Amino acid sequence: MHWILHINLIRDIFHFNAIILSLQKISKFIMLQKGLKSLWVLVLTTSVLALSYTCSAQEKKHNEEKKNEKFNAGEVILEHIMDDHYFHFFTLGNFEASIPLPVVVYSPQKGFSIFSSAQFHHGHEAYNGYRLIKDKIVAVQGDGVTVDNTIKVYDFSITKNVVQMLLGMLVLIFIMINIARKYNKQGHNKAPSGLQNAVEPVITFIRDEVAKVNLGHKYEKYMPYLLSIFFFILINNIFGLIPGAANVTGNIAFTIVLGLISFIAILFSSNKHFWGHIFNPHVPAFVKPIMIPVEFLGIFTKPFALIIRLFANMVAGHIVITCFISLIFIFGAMSKVAGIGFSPVSIAFTVFIYCIEILVAFIQAFIFTNLTAVFIGQAIESKH
Numbered sequence: 001m002h003w004i005l006h007i008n009l010i011r012d013i014f015h016f017n018a019i020i021l022s023l024q025k026i027s028k029f030i031m032l033q034k035g036l037k038s039l040w041v042l043v044l045t046t047s048v049l050a051l052s053y054t055c056s057a058q059e060k061k062h063n064e065e066k067k068n069e070k071f072n073a074g075e076v077i078l079e080h081i082m083d084d085h086y087f088h089f090f091t092l093g094n095f096e097a098s099i100p101l102p103v104v105v106y107s108p109q110k111g112f113s114i115f116s117s118a119q120f121h122h123g124h125e126a127y128n129g130y131r132l133i134k135d136k137i138v139a140v141q142g143d144g145v146t147v148d149n150t151i152k153v154y155d156f157s158i159t160k161n162v163v164q165m166l167l168g169m170l171v172l173i174f175i176m177i178n179i180a181r182k183y184n185k186q187g188h189n190k191a192p193s194g195l196q197n198a199v200e201p202v203i204t205f206i207r208d209e210v211a212k213v214n215l216g217h218k219y220e221k222y223m224p225y226l227l228s229i230f231f232f233i234l235i236n237n238i239f240g241l242i243p244g245a246a247n248v249t250g251n252i253a254f255t256i257v258l259g260l261i262s263f264i265a266i267l268f269s270s271n272k273h274f275w276g277h278i279f280n281p282h283v284p285a286f287v288k289p290i291m292i293p294v295e296f297l298g299i300f301t302k303p304f305a306l307i308i309r310l311f312a313n314m315v316a317g318h319i320v321i322t323c324f325i326s327l328i329f330i331f332g333a334m335s336k337v338a339g340i341g342f343s344p345v346s347i348a349f350t351v352f353i354y355c356i357e358i359l360v361a362f363i364q365a366f367i368f369t370n371l372t373a374v375f376i377g378q379a380i381e382s383k384h
Contacts, residue, residue: 104155250318
């Protein structure tokens with residue numbers, strides 16, 4: 001099944017000439033914005049160091065305990081792909097560069113509690129009657145260790161996946177608003193430039209190769225939705241490749257929500273001909289008892305395919321990259337010479353898979369958008 005998924009990806013690569021060309025234009029735009037980029041880097045670096053300093057003292061005890069632990073590749077991989085209550089960037093000696101995120105919990109017995117996740121010391125201590133155990137916040141008794149099952153806890157915390165989605169949304173809004181303002185200011189007769197020149201071919205590609213092909217004359221009605229999911233998935237896919245960032249599209253909850261939204265769009269776009277093909281298919285009467293359940297289940301397998309395809313492909317790439325990096329420490333645990341000797345091989349394969357993941361980020365955004373358009377097109381089909 002893993003090879004079948006990759007064959008499907010390779011088959012779709014040839015549809016991406018317009019998008020790949022747009023990447024070159026994006027790089028040119030970034031070079032023009034060199035001064036602004038430097039300012040953002042300075043602000044981000046200062047913020048990270050300031051926030052990390054507040055957490056470093058609380059992490060010393062945790063780091064000392066980790067020195068005596070053996071490397072656990074499975075634990076590292078799961079930590080990389082799972083959600084968390086803080087952003088972790090790197091560890092240097094006793095200094096751990098991380099950004100704690102707000103914890104927001106509600107209990108009918110205790111009410112609302114808001115505090116920093118740094119108070120948990122990564123699950124080694126309790127705070128305000130709560131404790132973090134395996135990424136789950138639970139209520140504890142007075143000793144700070146025993147879990148109190150009589151207290152119900154509702155977790156509304158702002159995790160790194162939530163922050164990542166908010167950042168992706170802000171980036172998408174920023175890009176589109178700037179492009180819209182440029183069109184309003186310059187009009188449609190002037191050639192696009194800068195970021196406008198990079199995004200316009202992508203929008204044209206989605207319109208001509210996805211919307212028009214699958215939706216016909218009704219494509220304009222669905223263009224806002226198709227463009228929104230394409231760019232939102234693409235931005236989060238690219239953010240997920242940044243070290244220390246969250247792999248949002250590799251979270252099953254994220255893909256389930258996207259799949260449900262597409263499912264609702266499909267159902268609300270359907271007509272009587274669509275339901276007629278499901279409950280009264282044009283087949284011989286003795287085949288209908290078999291076809292009707294199959295066609296009915298097909299309504300639910302379509303969003304399920306969207307959910308699993310995006311989730312599986314994005315998780316698989318991150319797991320492979322983390323596995324190659326983990327091999328250095330696995331060989332190093334056996335022998336320092338083996339660990340050092342295997343490092344160039346591991347790094348080479350990691351870079352190779354990382355480059356493929358950049359391409360997969362675009363392909364998966366396209367596939368999700370294209371399949372959504374295909375399913376909507378089936379729902380608005382004519383009598384013929």
